[in-house]
Amino acid sequence: MLDLNQIRKDLDPLVQGLAKRGVQFDTGRFQQLEARRKSVQVETETLQAERNALAKRIGQLKSKGEDASAELAQSQQIPVRLKQLEQDLAEVQSELSSWFATIPNLPHESVPVGESEADNVEVRRWVPGAKDEQGNPAHIAFAPRDHVELGEKLGLDFETARKLSGARFMVLRGQMARLHRALAQFMLDMQTSEHGYTECYTPYIVNASTLYGTGQLPKFKDDMFWVTKGGQDSEPAEEGEGKPEDLYLISTSEITLTGTVRDEILPGDQLPIRLTAHSPCFRSEAGSGGRDTRGMIRQHQFDKVEMVQIVHPEKSYQALEEMVGHAEHVLQALELPYRVVQLCTGDMGFSSAKTYDLEVWLPAQNTFREISSVSNCEAFQARRLQARFRADSKARPDYVHTLNGSGLAVGRALVAVLENHQQEDGSVVIPKALRPYMGGLERLVP
Template sequence: MYDIRWIRENPEAFDRGLTRRGLEPLSGKLLALDEKRRAAIAASEQAQARRNAASKEIGQAKAKKDEAAAAALMAEVATLKETMPALEAEAKLHGDALDKELAQIPNAPADDVPEGADEHGNVERSVHGAKRNYAFTPKQHFELGEDLKQMDFETAAKLSGARFVVLQKGLARLERALGQFFLDTHVDEHGYTEVNPPLLVKDDVMFGTAQLPKFEDDQFWAVSGDVFAKNASATDMKGARWGMIPTAEVPLTNLVRESIVAEDELPLRLTACTPCFRAEAGAAGRDTRGMIRQHQFTKVELVSITTPEKSKEEHERMLACAEAVLKKLDLHYRVITLCTGDMGFASQKTYDIEVWLPGQNMYREISSCSVCGDFQARRMNARFRDKDNKVRHVHTLNGSGVAVGRALIAVMETYQQDGGAIAVPDVLKKYMGNVSVIEKK
């Protein structure tokens, strides 16, 4: 979220950032709203000051036995008392209108983000490993899983509808093994602190990481009274609502909301393995088969809270941590720098890691690492006190370390054998009871 004072001082830079995002300039509209807000605040403050001054003058008039002046002043105070609530309400009205506009504007891209209208403008940064050769035609993960009778979409549909899956036996354990492996690596080797956060969060927490207000339809909502609804406003029904987290980024980043941390406590590096829930609004017809796009999935998240001076360096470090687990699994992948037209709402710069899926014969995203600057911190009021005793907003970063469901897909398709069995990668065998192969019994 932007600071209106910064926009006031840097309108051209603000509009340039929006233009790079493919949006129309907005500084004129925002500054007009800000002018109304400031004028209303000034009028309210002047009325308050005059009321205070008149109240003192009443006492002075009475001390001089000037009853006519005292009566006139009392009448003036009474009038001010009646008009002040309206002035305060007008200031709040303009302030709320400005805040509503600011909350729906995406973050400005960093200067080194490539220009582009959509994913076709993304730039390949690096490639790791090579595509494997198979003596047979590789199958897709859902073909392998259904043949093994360990991946069941039909039963999941009876339980929950489309875009859900039931995993059993070896595949269920393999998914659990991947989550444990990712967590252990990030905690033991990369220095992240493991967190077990809530899966249901309040609206202001969703707002803090920019899921609200723009992406309300993309979330699932739980409403008190055992009623579940998507896009259900708390004002439209009895009781409060909670958002079901679309990623652990939401609760992890908000751990520093409405607080001031000392600079020597930074960077904070946090990780969690959680279920994630996404309505996938607008995804009709896309990836309808398999586990690529699910309403419920497991992901290991990485979050960093750091100083403005260290955030770029932390971004590169986070990317390296996400890459490290894929290298240990010996998976072929590439790293993409997203262009201005494809990056997320809160991001200043994003690296996507795309893993190669032999069965699909294409790369698919398995991790997205973003630096957000102070965009989320302003929405959360998350700050730090620097060594000069100055209070400033922190910078926040988030990344997948990595998506467990998609890692399962990548392992299944990469390590498939002729006949449909799945070899277990060496780094996962200790989590699998030393099982080497998942096969049909």
């Protein structure tokens, strides 16, 4: 969430920043709500002062034995009005909070202004082998098969998944299942042993408060899978627990990893915190518009190794560049061509102030496709989570900065390995870095 106090001091940066993202801010509505809030607060303070003055006057009159009935009658009306003002203020603040919960983060000044992915800016690319005139990987000597055609002869089964669950699911068998597991294990080992992340295992089901904290709710409710409805299917709350909340399947373990610092004030010497987890991710793909219906590119259930950092505000942009490098390291070890792209203002995620996408080369599509997205959310999530730190024992708490990124999406990495390391006979050479995780196996054979 954005800093309301800062916005009240200077509205222009908000209006201009949102305009870069293609969002028009309703200044009239904001000024109207602020006028109501100020009016209520001024009247409240006036009545409180009047109540104090009357109490003093009543005391003086009684000490002199004089009649204080008029003052008493007047003072008895004040609590009634103060109660109403308290309700009015709560309503205004609730409307402001609900509204600002739907407003995205402001872009960092270095983010290119644009409307869509067409305006994203390529930063660099890594192509280990021969290149064509455009700098893309040179064409495979034979007509490349896509991952569906390759995978179906290696243990990738969409028909059974469709019978079990419907469209956009998959079943993996034998060597394909093992390759999928090997990729996840390899990524986890790299992030923990080489990049200093702490491996975590977190819940796959979370409450609404956790999703609000990282920005998935309320804006992206339709993209989530609901598990239960609080107060209907949930068990009654035990004493002291409060009302049950709605529960949801996670769309990424960013939600749970970042949520671990919710309502915490961290000692400054604990920063940075680096966390990683391998988890399934569940997405309804409500806004996908029927894209990528073939194969594994856009699934309702997929696996991902996530990276999260909780850092000092002054070090978050250094951490962002480091995290991009951590994701790149995985792709290089898997010998997969890729490029790094900086997203423009119109293509960034809701909570992000700056984002890089890593896009891996897919020969069958003759293009680069996203395999990782690494974002600095600055204090946007931290304000919603109330995640703070103290620089030292005497310092006032300040909000941490939060960053997240894929290190990597396991399913898309599997797609990239199949397509980039395919052979003319339909076999797939396993990258050397993965072979220890495959029991020394050097290739998948139909």
